[in-house]
Amino acid sequence: MRVDSLDELKRAFEEWREEKRHLREAVPEVLLGRARRSAEVHGERPVARAAKLDGRRLKRASSSPRGEGGRLKPKTPGYSKLEVGTSVAGRPLAEVETPNGVKVRVYVATAEMLALLTAASGGGGR
Numbered sequence: 001m002r003v004d005s006l007d008e009l010k011r012a013f014e015e016w017r018e019e020k021r022h023l024r025e026a027v028p029e030v031l032l033g034r035a036r037r038s039a040e041v042h043g044e045r046p047v048a049r050a051a052k053l054d055g056r057r058l059k060r061a062s063s064s065p066r067g068e069g070g071r072l073k074p075k076t077p078g079y080s081k082l083e084v085g086t087s088v089a090g091r092p093l094a095e096v097e098t099p100n101g102v103k104v105r106v107y108v109a110t111a112e113m114l115a116l117l118t119a120a121s122g123g124g125g126r
Contacts (some may be wrong), residue, residue, distance in 0.1 A: 003038055003041045004034050005038070006047065013051040032057065044059075094117050094122060
């Protein structure tokens, strides 16, 4: 997908402002999308300055922890239960249970599996 330069974005916002019908007309979602893509490359502050936008407008709605009414949305955990222990014949080394009841049991400890369990439990990683 193409990313606009700051000059192209500035011109696009100036054209929209010249053509809008009333003072409080909403910024078209297409134009905001272009600005958000540019912010990923150029940074939010330079894009907000070029487009003469409040920097908060460049953040995606889905990344906001707040829902409608300004309340914090509850976070759904990636798992609801994680048990880790030592591997004994016939017993799992780890068991992960998702919120909808799906269980994953690990019987063999490999480096890859331990890295996956560490990442899933939020215990580190990159």
